[in-house]
Amino acid sequence: xxxxxxxxxxxxxxxxxRLVATGHAESRAQLARVSGLAASSVSLRVExxxxxGLLVEEGSGTSSGGRRPRRLRVSPTAGLLAVxxxxxxxxxxxxxxxxxxxxxxxxxxxxxALGPEATLxxxxxxxxxxxxxxxxxxxxxxGVGTGVPGPVDPATGRVVSPSRMPxxxxxxxxxxxxARYDLPVLVENDANLLAVGxxxxxxxxxxxxxxxxxxxxxCGVIVDGRLHRGRGAAGDISHVRVRTDSSVMCSxxxxxxxxxxxxxxxxxAALSELGLATRRPADVVALVENGVPEATAxxxxxxxxxxxxxxxxxxFLNPDAIVVGGGLSAAEPLISSIRAAVYERCLPLATRxxxxxxxxxxxxxALLGAGSLLLDAVxx
Amino acid sequence: xxxxxxxxxxxxxxxxxRLVATGHAESRAQLARVSGLAASSVSLRVExxxxxGLLVEEGSGTSSGGRRPRRLRVSPTAGLLAVxxxxxxxxxxxxxxxxxxxxxxxxxxxxxALGPEATLxxxxxxxxxxxxxxxxxxxxxxGVGTGVPGPVDPATGRVVSPSRMPxxxxxxxxxxxxARYDLPVLVENDANLLAVGxxxxxxxxxxxxxxxxxxxxxCGVIVDGRLHRGRGAAGDISHVRVRTDSSVMCSxxxxxxxxxxxxxxxxxAALSELGLATRRPADVVALVENGVPEATAxxxxxxxxxxxxxxxxxxFLNPDAIVVGGGLSAAEPLISSIRAAVYERCLPLATRxxxxxxxxxxxxxALLGAGSLLLDAVxx
DNA sequence: CCATCTTCCTTCGAAATCGAAGACAAGCTG
DNA sequence: CAGCTTGTCTTCGATTTCGAAGGAAGATGG
Numbered sequence: 059x060x061x062x063x064x065x066x067x068x069x070x071x072x073x074x075x076r077l078v079a080t081g082h083a084e085s086r087a088q089l090a091r092v093s094g095l096a097a098s099s100v101s102l103r104v105e106x107x108x109x110x111g112l113l114v115e116e117g118s119g120t121s122s123g124g125r126r127p128r129r130l131r132v133s134p135t136a137g138l139l140a141v142x143x144x145x146x147x148x149x150x151x152x153x154x155x156x157x158x159x160x161x162x163x164x165x166x167x168x169x170x171a172l173g174p175e176a177t178l179x180x181x182x183x184x185x186x187x188x189x190x191x192x193x194x195x196x197x198x199x200x201g202v203g204t205g206v207p208g209p210v211d212p213a214t215g216r217v218v219s220p221s222r223m224p225x226x227x228x229x230x231x232x233x234x235x236x237a238r239y240d241l242p243v244l245v246e247n248d249a250n251l252l253a254v255g256x257x258x259x260x261x262x263x264x265x266x267x268x269x270x271x272x273x274x275x276x277c278g279v280i281v282d283g284r285l286h287r288g289r290g291a292a293g294d295i296s297h298v299r300v301r302t303d304s305s306v307m308c309s310x311x312x313x314x315x316x317x318x319x320x321x322x323x324x325x326x327a328a329l330s331e332l333g334l335a336t337r338r339p340a341d342v343v344a345l346v347e348n349g350v351p352e353a354t355a356x357x358x359x360x361x362x363x364x365x366x367x368x369x370x371x372x373x374f375l376n377p378d379a380i381v382v383g384g385g386l387s388a389a390e391p392l393i394s395s396i397r398a399a400v401y402e403r404c405l406p407l408a409t410r411x412x413x414x415x416x417x418x419x420x421x422x423x424a425l426l427g428a429g430s431l432l433l434d435a436v437x438x
Numbered sequence: 439x440x441x442x443x444x445x446x447x448x449x450x451x452x453x454x455x456r457l458v459a460t461g462h463a464e465s466r467a468q469l470a471r472v473s474g475l476a477a478s479s480v481s482l483r484v485e486x487x488x489x490x491g492l493l494v495e496e497g498s499g500t501s502s503g504g505r506r507p508r509r510l511r512v513s514p515t516a517g518l519l520a521v522x523x524x525x526x527x528x529x530x531x532x533x534x535x536x537x538x539x540x541x542x543x544x545x546x547x548x549x550x551a552l553g554p555e556a557t558l559x560x561x562x563x564x565x566x567x568x569x570x571x572x573x574x575x576x577x578x579x580x581g582v583g584t585g586v587p588g589p590v591d592p593a594t595g596r597v598v599s600p601s602r603m604p605x606x607x608x609x610x611x612x613x614x615x616x617a618r619y620d621l622p623v624l625v626e627n628d629a630n631l632l633a634v635g636x637x638x639x640x641x642x643x644x645x646x647x648x649x650x651x652x653x654x655x656x657c658g659v660i661v662d663g664r665l666h667r668g669r670g671a672a673g674d675i676s677h678v679r680v681r682t683d684s685s686v687m688c689s690x691x692x693x694x695x696x697x698x699x700x701x702x703x704x705x706x707a708a709l710s711e712l713g714l715a716t717r718r719p720a721d722v723v724a725l726v727e728n729g730v731p732e733a734t735a736x737x738x739x740x741x742x743x744x745x746x747x748x749x750x751x752x753x754f755l756n757p758d759a760i761v762v763g764g765g766l767s768a769a770e771p772l773i774s775s776i777r778a779a780v781y782e783r784c785l786p787l788a789t790r791x792x793x794x795x796x797x798x799x800x801x802x803x804a805l806l807g808a809g810s811l812l813l814d815a816v817x818x
Numbered sequence: 819c820c821a822t823c824t825t826c827c828t829t830c831g832a833a834a835t836c837g838a839a840g841a842c843a844a845g846c847t848g
Numbered sequence: 849c850a851g852c853t854t855g856t857c858t859t860c861g862a863t864t865t866c867g868a869a870g871g872a873a874g875a876t877g878g
């Protein structure tokens with residue numbers, strides 16, 4: 059209940075616990091391989107972690123030709139993480155255990171335009187609800203994290219120059235949450251969280267571009283297995299100038315940004331001009347699935363424009379895969395036209411082993427990503 | 439003389455030696471800070487390295503408020519590295535000691551179009567010359583490295599699909615050199631070497647884009663302080679489609695690639711159509727400096743096109759700096775129009791702390807980069 | 819000139835890590 | 849089902865690293 063205790067796991071123990079918690083290893087042998095430590099050292103520390111009650115042995119895994127490994131798991135009673143992914147009109151909220159596995163996930167309507175204080179209060183209340191209803195008694199809260207649909211300065215945890223979060227500019231979200239919870243706190247861009255969450259579903263691929271095509275267009279970048287933040291703004295592709303016949307002004311003050319043509323918001327606006335009412339990106343997908351030709355044409359054009367932008371980035375970054383998520387990703391024509399554009403125009407060398415696919419991580423991927431990043435702050 | 443001995447420095451000793459060799463540390467205290475090891479452990483290992491003769495103490499550094507550090511240096515007699523940077527018509531070749539400091543550097547004319555065998559034989563002969571003339575007797579060769587103006591598969595050390603290296607496609611350069619030298623061998627793209635070399639001149643900046651504007655247009659990417667290779671093709675920007683009125687076919691089979699408008703080769707072709715003869719990018723720079731308006735206009739246009747491509751990458755990667763090198767970088771209008779395009783069109787968040795500057799590393803930067811990468815292979 | 823501070827480096831016992839050897843527990847194969 | 853292979857995990861002595869304490873050498877400031 060308390061929520062004031064800090065976990066005390068230092069050094070090697072912390073490293074090992076983190077590896078189990080983040081799903082990078084689930085047996086002693088695997089821990090040894092992944093951590094680079096000697097098997098004997100791993101056994102020693104794991105023993106201690108089990109004695110402390112932070113780790114538990116849970117049955118045995120599948121053999122790969124020899125003795126079966128004894129599967130390790132972070133103890134369900136070791137603690138909880140409260141995570142959220144705030145969108146413009148909806149938020150997903152959940153409780154995770156310290157291995158990043160969700161206990162509950164809920165989607166609730168909200169309005170981010172009410173401003174940071176109101177929204178964060180609302181979020182805290184929602185967390186309280188979840189904890190009261192689903193939090194096992196006696197299991198302490200260990201960390202709080204949230205994704206927001208705008209850029210976040212990683213050093214300060216402030217939202218900076220968000221285009222779709224009125225009233226939030228420069229608001230110190232991390233500080234505000236820290237004051238309320240006195241726990242490790244995570245604030246991160248929503249596409250970045252999605253990227254981290256997705257990365258878990260693509261083992262072996264160390265360089266990923268994860269596109270979030272929803273009302274806006276975001277992108278999270280995984281380089282060498284880790285989230286690339288740059289100075290905080292990395293991953294933006296929505297304000298790239300695209301090649302079109304017409305000319306439209308974007309909210310950022312420049313003409314012909316990708317966002318102005320290919321974002322869910324832009325598609326919905328275009329559809330409404332054609333007399334087709336939609337309220338969220340999923341409605342656009344529904345129109346496409348129902349074979350409404352105007353919707354399909356618009357989505358296909360959006361895919362082509364996105365693909366042309368990705369072309370530049372694929373040549374440059376040479377990633378292993380492009381993963382497309384977000385509300386619009388369910389529209390088949392979007393993916394196929396992105397694929398067509400990228401494969402047509404990129405260097406063969408860059409597309410040789412390039413995979414372009416839709417999300418594998420499921421609807422909670424961003425929450426799992428938040429859990430993964432938050433664990434780094436909580437353990438160690 | 440021999441050239442057959444392998445260095446034997448394992449584990450921690452190797453790590454420390456590498457840190458000194460690459461210039462990341464030059465005293466015991468600094469080693470401790472940089473390596474994360476305890477000061478006592480560092481002292482112990484350094485003592486051993488000095489006993490082995492690989493490291494030497496050399497005077498004392500400048501005090502920063504307390505006792506002066508005893509400066510450490512890799513022993514000049516510990517070994518030599520032979521490095522080259524092959525261009526289309528010229529090559530720079532040099533000998534470095536194991537701290538990456540050049541003993542000699544020479545520029546010689548060559549012709550890469552003669553094919554891999556002939557060129558690599560020529561290079562080996564040049565190395566022999568340098569060793570005979572400047573190699574201290576008894577100091578063994580420890581590694582050989584070269585940059586090439588085309589993509590290199592990092593796994594195999596083969597040149598793949600080079601556009602300006604006729605006859606080299608799929609040639610196993612690393613293997614060929616390895617057979618001749620029986621030493622650690624490095625083969626890397628020229629722009630990547632330049633990037634690594636430049637990175638040493640920009641301490642504190644961990645994310646760099648280093649543009650090489652010569653006959654071709656290359657780019658090396660430093661992410662998180664390390665060279666980003668992707669699957670081997672990372673850093674290509676020359677085959678990005680640019681926004682122009684006219685339409686020109688590129689050698690890659692697509693229309694309107696950046697290379698077809700903004701590379702040194704393209705500029706020289708355009709100038710020759712105007713009756714202005716140039717043989718190398720430096721000649722273009724000379725025309726600009728002499729105030730030939732056609733040349734200036736062409737260079738300025740090239741800068742604008744390059745800048746527009748960089749716009750996308752800056753928003754996406756959010757680097758600390760863009761460093762411009764290569765033969766054309768001496769042309770002032772190139773830099774200023776790149777700057778103008780990037781600052782005009784990028785997100786304020788991305789350009790806030792972005793530096794756009796010309797090379798600091800000097801003409802040997804690529805050779806120093808080769809040395810730096812080669813050291814990783816030689817030590818440890 | 820002398821006390822005091824800072825930084826650099828070493829000394830030495832405590833603690834962590836390693837690695838080789840072997841016990842243990844499967845799957846596979848004839 | 850015996851023997852082989854593969855992979856997991858533990859035991860134990862040797863090695864490496866740590867960290868606290870202190871000495872060494874210079875900066876600073878009366």
